[in-house]
Amino acid sequence: MADTDSMILAQGLRKSFGDFEAVKGIDVDVRRGEAFGFLGPNGAGKSSTMRMIAAVSPVSAGVLRILGLDPATDGPEIRARIGVCPQEDTLDTELTVRDNLYVYGRYFGLPRKEVRQRVDELLEFVQLTEKASAMVEDLSGGMKRRLTIARSLVNRPEVLLLDEPTTGLDPQARHVVWDRLFRLKQQGVTLVLTTHYMDEAEQLTDRLVVMDKGLIVAEGSPLSLIAEHSTREVAELRFGVAEIGNSHEAIAGKVADLAERVEVLPDRLLLYTADGEETIAQVHERGLEPVATLVRRSTLEDVFLRLTGRTLVD
Amino acid sequence: MPDRTDDVRSTAPSNPIAGAARMFDYWAILYRRTWKGSVITSFVSPLLYVLAMGVLLGGFIQGDPSELEGATSYLDFVAPGLLAAQAMTIVFGEVTYPVMGMVKWHRTYFGMTATSLGIPDVIVAHLGFVLFRVALSCAVFVVVMAPFGVFASVGGALVAFLVQLLVGLAFATPVYALSAGLKNESPFALVYRLGLIPLFLFSGAFFPVANLDRWMEVLAKATPLWHGVDLTRMFTLGQVDWSMVAVHVAYLGGLALLGWFWAVRRLTKRMVS
Amino acid sequence: MSILTTSVGRSARSPLSPGDAAGLLLYRNFLAYRRAWYIFVSGFLEPVLYLFSIGVGVGQLVTGFEFNGETIPYADFVAPGMLAASAMNGTIMDATFNFFFKLKYNKLFDQMLATPLTTMDIARGELTWSLLRGGLYSAGFLVVMLAMGLVGSWWALLVVPAALLIGLAFGGVCMALTTFMRSWQDFEYITLATLPMFLFSATFFPVTAFPVVLRWVVELTPLYRGVVLCRELTTGALSWGSAVSVVYLVAMGLVGLLVVRRRLDKLLLT
Numbered sequence: 007m008a009d010t011d012s013m014i015l016a017q018g019l020r021k022s023f024g025d026f027e028a029v030k031g032i033d034v035d036v037r038r039g040e041a042f043g044f045l046g047p048n049g050a051g052k053s054s055t056m057r058m059i060a061a062v063s064p065v066s067a068g069v070l071r072i073l074g075l076d077p078a079t080d081g082p083e084i085r086a087r088i089g090v091c092p093q094e095d096t097l098d099t100e101l102t103v104r105d106n107l108y109v110y111g112r113y114f115g116l117p118r119k120e121v122r123q124r125v126d127e128l129l130e131f132v133q134l135t136e137k138a139s140a141m142v143e144d145l146s147g148g149m150k151r152r153l154t155i156a157r158s159l160v161n162r163p164e165v166l167l168l169d170e171p172t173t174g175l176d177p178q179a180r181h182v183v184w185d186r187l188f189r190l191k192q193q194g195v196t197l198v199l200t201t202h203y204m205d206e207a208e209q210l211t212d213r214l215v216v217m218d219k220g221l222i223v224a225e226g227s228p229l230s231l232i233a234e235h236s237t238r239e240v241a242e243l244r245f246g247v248a249e250i251g252n253s254h255e256a257i258a259g260k261v262a263d264l265a266e267r268v269e270v271l272p273d274r275l276l277l278y279t280a281d282g283e284e285t286i287a288q289v290h291e292r293g294l295e296p297v298a299t300l301v302r303r304s305t306l307e308d309v310f311l312r313l314t315g316r317t318l319v320d
Numbered sequence: 321m322p323d324r325t326d327d328v329r330s331t332a333p334s335n336p337i338a339g340a341a342r343m344f345d346y347w348a349i350l351y352r353r354t355w356k357g358s359v360i361t362s363f364v365s366p367l368l369y370v371l372a373m374g375v376l377l378g379g380f381i382q383g384d385p386s387e388l389e390g391a392t393s394y395l396d397f398v399a400p401g402l403l404a405a406q407a408m409t410i411v412f413g414e415v416t417y418p419v420m421g422m423v424k425w426h427r428t429y430f431g432m433t434a435t436s437l438g439i440p441d442v443i444v445a446h447l448g449f450v451l452f453r454v455a456l457s458c459a460v461f462v463v464v465m466a467p468f469g470v471f472a473s474v475g476g477a478l479v480a481f482l483v484q485l486l487v488g489l490a491f492a493t494p495v496y497a498l499s500a501g502l503k504n505e506s507p508f509a510l511v512y513r514l515g516l517i518p519l520f521l522f523s524g525a526f527f528p529v530a531n532l533d534r535w536m537e538v539l540a541k542a543t544p545l546w547h548g549v550d551l552t553r554m555f556t557l558g559q560v561d562w563s564m565v566a567v568h569v570a571y572l573g574g575l576a577l578l579g580w581f582w583a584v585r586r587l588t589k590r591m592v593s
Numbered sequence: 594m595s596i597l598t599t600s601v602g603r604s605a606r607s608p609l610s611p612g613d614a615a616g617l618l619l620y621r622n623f624l625a626y627r628r629a630w631y632i633f634v635s636g637f638l639e640p641v642l643y644l645f646s647i648g649v650g651v652g653q654l655v656t657g658f659e660f661n662g663e664t665i666p667y668a669d670f671v672a673p674g675m676l677a678a679s680a681m682n683g684t685i686m687d688a689t690f691n692f693f694f695k696l697k698y699n700k701l702f703d704q705m706l707a708t709p710l711t712t713m714d715i716a717r718g719e720l721t722w723s724l725l726r727g728g729l730y731s732a733g734f735l736v737v738m739l740a741m742g743l744v745g746s747w748w749a750l751l752v753v754p755a756a757l758l759i760g761l762a763f764g765g766v767c768m769a770l771t772t773f774m775r776s777w778q779d780f781e782y783i784t785l786a787t788l789p790m791f792l793f794s795a796t797f798f799p800v801t802a803f804p805v806v807l808r809w810v811v812e813l814t815p816l817y818r819g820v821v822l823c824r825e826l827t828t829g830a831l832s833w834g835s836a837v838s839v840v841y842l843v844a845m846g847l848v849g850l851l852v853v854r855r856r857l858d859k860l861l862l863t
Contacts, residue, residue: 023863060707062703062706062707062861062862064863081711082710083709085709086709090707092703094700096699096701096703097704098625098701099699100628101624101625109620109621109624112617112620113617113708113709115609115613143504356778356781357776357777357779357780357781359781360781360784360788361784364788365788368788369792371792372793373651373797376793376797376798376803377651377655377797379798380655380667380798381651381654382654382656388654394654509629509631509632509635510631510632510635513635513636513639514638521642521646521647522646526646527646527650527651527653531650531653531654532650
């Protein structure tokens, strides 16, 4: 492939497990230096896609090129040039923090001296230098995650794959991870990540696709997706228990024409509108008295829920 | 919320036995799910040993009672030894890795003690299950061996079976205590290789301890398995020395009791601190 | 941060040779055992204890033991059997429990496959490790046999490679079987297969103790081939049968290795 700036190219990519089709034909083109996100509920096909990109899962149909190479024939070559941070930490629990990085670096065929030097730098980078001799078992969740990220960098990858990098971490640990990933991005590393945290996607990605049931249902930058699939603002209205005689559905009927879209939730009404304050004023004019109101900007979460629904997915 | 027809309230158990009884269903469900994984080691392995050692190798050994602690054949000699060894083996299997699983890997004990159940309740229930496994395995062994005439009398067979519960308990409480305090599973390899296997091979199950060097013999006679083997053998052969019975029972009972206190202490320390 | 500034466009492009890859896996296992060396060392004890208990302890009760028409001390008979059986048991520990743990629990192989390592590298590396371990144990056991005067021929030096062959055969096949295991409960099948072999493959008594039909069955088992091979070497009574045993064990190991690779592909690369 002549196009050297295409890091990952998928055309009609599919993955099936027996009768079940996890990925049903997706097109993706990730460019050099980009931070690209796969967003979607559980079971959307994100992890299956990531495993195919990591060259550990054979493609069922369609085309997939990573760094211009075919994973079916060039698996080891591709894996030598990418970094993988899997959803569950696959750290070697029988080794220390330092040995984890060292041994992993050696798997890439790098010379000892070089690996040792990189290990020191990476420990510094993920702030684990003091834990170098600790056993993996004794690390906190956030430390394990940082170690996994450090490990995925040991071969100086051109593309870094991150499958839900901050799931299960506390807020402090998440921010440390984000900070490190942001710095990698600044260095020009191409980042590909999956997440179901909207704030993470908004923080980290330049461009993202929303996946649902194995298909891409939307694509664009976080801002363009919000503009396209939601309104500028959302007005949230809460009504007291006394109003229960007046059901949410009944209230929604009365205000339906005030907003582009009205969503009825058990505890509140959401009015999608360009100007939230204005809409709330109009609600009051109609004699409705919500006990609490809130105006906020639309977020990626609104887009996400709109596109993939509120039903629980397991 | 569904309508409640009556006002049933939860209570704290009045003693560890009552507490342990509340865990009956847990252990029953667990065993129903996993029994297949222990069929061979519980029921088949000991009989294979009897066949290989007692019958086939025994064919090369003369049945001289003066050489075999009063047994008239090697099969009669080795069968009670293997019975007591089986009780010990089952216990080791149940109170090493599984205890670590309960404390560290699956943390089941923490779930149990988050209710009104206490640490002694949890230990009693676990030990109860271990004794159940010992009883089941040894009962099958006794029933299968009976037609081969290794038991001098029905009463002797019955007492030999009951002795296994005591042997089981004498190993269960101290080994349980040891497991309850371990941080990781690596030492278990030593518990087996320096504990179980030497006990199995040198505590008079396969050959009379009198055949060992003098100091080795003294050492062997200090092990709980030797007391268990000798006690079992006296009853299977029908040659009972009641003063020795008293010594064996006191030794095994004392060990079980000491182990119990140690187990409660170690598990409390591990789970509370 | 030089590691980051130079990260783009540079890569580790040296695909590992099979030898390098196996060496790395060995090194990883070496590091893992450095902390638990006593587990490694104590593995050597088991066959020695059996030799003392059954060979010497029970041996005192055995009178007029005949093998190949000659009366020989029972310990002479049991020792090579224990050597072969320990080569089997030692390898099986690595090939079943430890392999299952790495495959299903700490996801070690998933981690390795994210690098240029291949499933064949993993299969070869793990098998080599368990062979090395088995080899060390058998060499130690041979020294014990020498000290006890249980060795009757210079051929005995070859029991170490013979033990490696036994390890290869059982290691390959047991790893292959382990890839089919769903949970720890399935390990009962391994006990079901190995315990009868351990007890009945001419380890503790000659096959002449069996009726003819059973004897044929026993002679077909891989452990029996290993036991007689070791016994032929320590007593110096080599024959064409020894060559048959060698071919049998090598073939079993290679078939196992190929199956392991195919199964790892299926399990980990889906």
